[in-house]
Amino acid sequence: MAQHRGDAPPGRAPASIDGRRRVETAARRLLSIDVVLTLLVVTGGVRVLDLASTAPAPATEPATVAHVFALSHLTSFTGTGGTGTSPFGWAQLAGYALVSRAFERNLVPVTAVRETMVVAAVLCAVLLWILARRLGLPFWAATTAVVLMAVSPLAIGLQRVAIVEHLAVTWVLAALVLAATPRERARPWHDVLAALCLLAAVLTAPLALLALPAAGWLLVRRREDSRVAFTAVVFTLGLGIAFGPAGPALRPELPEPGPPGIAAWVALDPVFVVLSMVAIVAGMVLPRTRPLAVSALLIAAVLALPAIPVELPLALLVPLTPLLIAEVAATVAAGRRPAGHRLVPMRHPVSALVLAAVLTLVSVAGWVHGFGRLSSAPSGGVALTQAREWLRDNASGAVVLVDDASWTELAAHGWPTGSLITIGSCAATCATPEWAVLTASGQRDGPRFPAASAFLAGTAKVAVFGSGPDAITVSRVGESADPLGETEESGARTRAGAALASSKQVQCEGRTRDALNAGQVDPRLIATVAALATFRPIRLVDFPSATGEVAAGQPLRRLVVSGNDEAAIADFYTGQRATFEPASVTRVPGGVLVTYPLFPPPGLLTPFSAP
Incomplete structure (x- = not known):
């Protein structure tokens, strides 16, 4: 048969198709990389913005920061004992601080440790994306899962605080990614790494044990019993060593419960919490994410135990529930009409769009409120x-x-x-x-x-x-004051100050006069001002308060005084000795600043003790 000129030679068509497929595959991978990189920037960026916020913050965070600082500076620290222990978790945080020199770059120690939490959140976003794709979720569903975790105020507020559970959930996600490796690509080293990641998660936070059902279920899905048994042996052996001979150095312990409670966290994003609970229940009947739903349900059940701080299970739960929400959304979007029933055209797509629009509006409204709570002053x-x-x-x-x-x-x-x-x-x-x-x-x-x-x-x-x-x-x-004696001292200061304020040799007004009349001035200042006023007229410019002392009820011990001869005023105070010797005498704009040390001795104003 004659060959037409326009027909492709035999063997050329398949090559052309393969080339086109390779181009399409490369384009999809580039798109995936671009999307993932954008999600990582958003995840890390929004957490950096609220890194210094203190509302809400768990009671265990100061102890974690102190242990990490001590480890990274090779010094010792003994905490209160009620904040739990995680030697392996502290070692990971200290290792990052040493490598990144976080404590040298940050003036605030808690911010230095919280840097690691941002890195852990970014790693969680990467692992969550990979896990979603390996479980078979479509591209848009995997993106939705990471977006939910990236922008939820609850996730942002929780993942910025320094608790070791954020490291534990990163290890858990890494183990789940390895366990979800397709059967045809799975190798023995995948199973070894999965067991080691699970072991690292449990040594970091004991609650990570609740993720074992999900990892085991994903391994069983491969239908390779020998691999499952091998992974279980490696994990059990490591756990036995860690909690046996190496127990004193590695065994973690849960902290005692403390503020804030569940209400403080839920208030950041109630819509996310409701969707998560619904997705956990719905995920129990969805084949792809049923293993994760089982572990998520166990972790959520821990929230009801009053003996465990709520932020610990929440930290493990927050990265898992977005994937379950995305799976529910993907199942709804891919719904098929039942056999033998006629589906009304456009009914389900319109309903899905309306539901998605309503959920988006409600979520955005809740996020605006949650972001405001996160931005409180530190x-x-x-x-x-x-x-x-x-x-x-x-x-x-x-x-x-x-x-x-x-x-x-x-x-x-x-x-x-x-x-x-x-x-x-x-x-x-x-x-x-x-x-x-x-x-x-x-x-x-x-x-x-x-x-x-x-x-x-x-x-x-x-x-x-x-x-x-x-x-x-x-x-x-050792300076506990007698309440009765303090009352006598306050009364003497009040009467002596009022007499000084009424002197024709002393000019004072406004807050200065009010401080004298209220008995808020140090008796050494009252006595020396009275002595100075016998020589020359003076003006009391101000009693600058030392920050924090007024709130503690301490008398004002600093005075700016001026007169016709400020040099003579400065010489008068520098010439004082013993009880009336100032801590410092400084020339300042507007007069002479006199500062006395703390704790005036009692009895300096004895003539004014009685009315």
Whole structure:
């Protein structure tokens, strides 16, 4: 038969088709890479924006930061004991801090540790994408799963805080990706790595054991019993070693429950929580994601146990439920009409579009509210910084009683760690603290330790920074004031200050006069101003308050005073000795700044003790 000129020679058509398929495959892979990279940028970017936010934050975070700082700086730290342990998790965080020099680049220690959480969230996004594709979800469904995790305020708020469960769920997702490897491509090393990843997850956080059903189910799906048994043996052997001979160095423990509760987290994104619960139940009947739904259901059940902090199971649950939501959406979108029934044209597509539009609007409205709650001012970090600076100016190098958060703040800024005594290690140290710097949680934990409680019983509050749950209290150990004596001193300051304010030799007005009349001025300033006024007329410009001292009820011990001869005023104060010797005398614009040290001795205003 004659061959037509326009026909392709034998063998050319298949080659052309193969070439076209290779081009299409390459284009799809490039598109996948572009989409995944965009999702990673969004995932990391939105978490970096709220990295310094403190609302909400788990009670275990300060202890985690302190342990990581101690490990990365080869020093020791003894916590309160109620925040759980995770030596392997702390080692991972400390390793990243050493490699990336996070503590050197960040002035705030908690921000340095939270960097690792951002990296873990990005890795979770990659693994979630790969897992969705290996389970057979379409391209758009895998993208939807990662987007949900990337932009949900609940996921953002939770994945920015420093808890080891974020590392554990990364190991879990890596194990699930390896377990979901197709049978024709699975190799023995896939199973070994899956077992090791599961072991790393359990050593990082004990709750990761709840992911074992999902990993085992995915392995059984390959229908290779020998592989499943091999993986189980490797995992069990590693677990036995880790919890047996290596138990003291590797065994993790769960922390005691503490604020915030489940309501604080759910308020960030209630729509995501509702969709997640629905998807977990629906996922139990969907073949592709049924293994994940089983483990997700077990993890969700832990939320009902009051003995476990809610952020721990939430951290494991947040990366899993978006995949279940995407699978439910993919199943609805790919629905087929039942056999023998006539489907009304466009009915189901329109219903699906309307439902998707409603869910999107509701989610966006909830996200706007959730993002606002995440952007609260980081007052706790500011208060800690103010307390550290105040202590540096007034008690540099002293032995200080601290809790987890204040230990890290002082140690990170050069305070000798040998001079820092945690409330959990008071009984094991021979040193006696001179000062106490405690957060609100530290003051609550102090009574649990008899040695720390004994020290705290004899303290006088000197300065308070911040307010509410972010308050930082600085106290002097061994300076407990007698309430009756303090009342007498306050009355004497009030009467002496009022007499000074009414003197014709002393000019004062506004806040300065109010401070004198209210008895808020240090008795040494009252006595020296009265003596100075006998020589020349003076003007009291201001009583600059030391940050935090007014909130603690301490008298104002700084004064800006002016007159006709400011040099003589400065000489008068520099010539004072003993009790009335100032800590500093400085010429400033507007007059002379006089500063007295803390703790005026009692009885300086004895003539004014009685009305």
